[in-house]
Amino acid sequence: MNQFEWPDNQPATFICQRKWQETPNCVSVTLVAENQDSETTFDFIPGQFITLGIEVEGKTEYRAYSLSSMPNQSELQLTIKRVVDGKVSNYIVDSLQEGQTVSVLKPAGEFHIEQPHGKRIVLLSAGCGITPVMSMAKTLLSDKTDTTDIHFIHAATELEQVIYHQELLEMAASHKRFHFDVMLENAQGSEYLEGRLTQAALKQFCPDIAERSAFLCGPIGFMAAMQENLSELGMNMDNFYQESFTPAESEQPEVALNLEVTLGSDADKAQAISNATVFVPAFGAQAEAKIGSALIDALEAAKVPVIAACRSGICGSCKCRVVKGAFTRTSTATLTDDEIDNGFVLACSCQVESDVEVALN
Template sequence: MLSKETISIIKSTVPVLEVHGVTITSRFYQRLFEKHPELLNMFNHANQKKGRQQTALANSILAAAVHIDQLESILPVVKQIGHKHRSLGVKPEHYPIVGETLLEAIKEVLGEAATDEILQAWGEAYGVIADVCIGVENEMYKEAASQVGGWSDFKEFVVAKKVRESDVITSFYLQPWDGGTIADYQAGQYITIKIQPEGHEHTHLRQYSLSDAPGNDYYRISVKREVDGVVSNQLHDQYKVGDKVEVSAPAGDFVLDTTQTEPVVLISGGVGVTPMMSMLKTIVREQPEREVIFIHAAQNGSVQAFRKDVEEIAATSAHVRNYFCYAEPTKADINLGAFHYDGLIELDWLRDVLENIDSDADYYFCGPVPFMKVINQYLKKLGVEAERIYYEFFGPAGNLTAELEDEITTKS
């Protein structure tokens, strides 16, 4: 337990962290990789370059400082981070390295303002927080390894099938190299893949949502080709059927609650459709009487994935309604009548679609952050209670209520 004095000192640093948090975490990562370049094998280089990881860590540190006297209130965040750490292979021995480097970064950025008293208090606080994280993650490692078909860390899989879903999205069906069974998962979860891109010194890890329902003998990920995506381009261009890839056991807390029977609204933008496909197919199979409204926004039909799949499900499932929104439909889209709304999703249109839905409906959404920010605002304006809203960020967690950059990347 932390002393009242330590708690008081930590809370006194909140205003400083609000101003200098990202500067501290940016310097932290620079020092970390200078001292321990081997850790570059574990981090998403794209998120580092774009500053997303630095911002996410700064937000986490600030949250810890604000709630240092009631750390139990940030346990959901700790569990969310724990899922990511477990899927990346973060271990207890990494925490002392991080703590030491973080204190060095605080001292360097704040200078004389970082007194010995403040550094000691943060050292104590970090130790307590690290112990909580390590405990949570140890349980996750045990659970991943002990379940039927489960394993710890990474396991070799093979690309069993490769399917082009749109001009920019391709699905990869992955099966264990040893021919064994695979661990089950919940709709909405993701796996981490580890590859060694050509011409790169370090391995690259990327987390991709599982885009099919559980219960098959394969994992399916559906990868969008990003312009500067080292891993996504490698997968699209170089990986073929029969190639090996290392995979972590499924993880993630953005999952469909199948214990509920209330209607479900699934809203996605772009490649954010991937976890929604897993949820939709799971509901249709396990809860065929459950009402579903499936809304997907894309630039146009050429880049939309799973259109035929969704249409077939809706055509054969009396309780599923689907809507496609195209921001810039092509002439072919218009001639085919391939979409239900022309343009970006607007509040009035969404209100009309949801007019007759039960007030107890649950809402899940995923996509680029600007898209999610708008959807979150719309749902609040429509009176949806916060506890019925669920969403996932691709990559480091952000803040939907904060000002965000216009440009955002997905898993690349």
């Protein structure tokens, strides 16, 4: 088998191979690389996401979606749910066609099954947050040497909205070390519990939950409630992991590189204090930026081909290098120590503090 080689910080062209309805408002799609041979497989860590670029209304829009498939397979699987004002998600649900090409950035993300965990884990999800933990569960169960005890607890509005329902039931029937429970807001037509996942419900489903390692993904409010519940139940939060598209604060100090600025009148000085110029020599492009504003905004205003997918300092798609100038940054996720030392930044999490010169490659 041949591992697919991802281009560095550039999208690869993929084809939507299959698309099907998972629930009334949710679809799954599989993607294969353009010109891929039958021996090609894809490597990633279960729990990670890819960044998908799709042309919508004449513009390529990028969004991050968690993978629900397992590593080392010949296709990548995503499950996407309709959301209010979801420009890309709703386009995928309504309009993406089998055979259509899309752009894909390599898998990324720090939420994955290789985080340190014990031999007993609980996977908690709600809505489409089920996708990364489903990848974790399937991968662990496919490993004949793995003995991890998995308790999978999912929350949904009603039975027909439970993503992968039948597949999860089959997994529970086939594996003694896999336990599956569902909490529904409206349990009509099912034998599942009705209500919300309170501390009492979590304890009822999984009596030893406080002694397990937890992997959590879902809407922000759901994750906040589950984190509080698990903490109050006595879980060691060093064993708690959640997917988050909010950047971690960088521990890197402000970086100031050499830049000579000659100021004239007081008016010039006042203008220089509040405004800066972002210059990208390779494209002969530049744009004005407010001091303290995000570098990504200036790069987009300069109309250079920069990808901004998560806009949260998580996916790494907007990596670039500040050659000259001063900046601060709030995230260094996906950057290596060498890249940080050499002025690489994530443009969405980099704040302009003076005139800067930028290289995209």
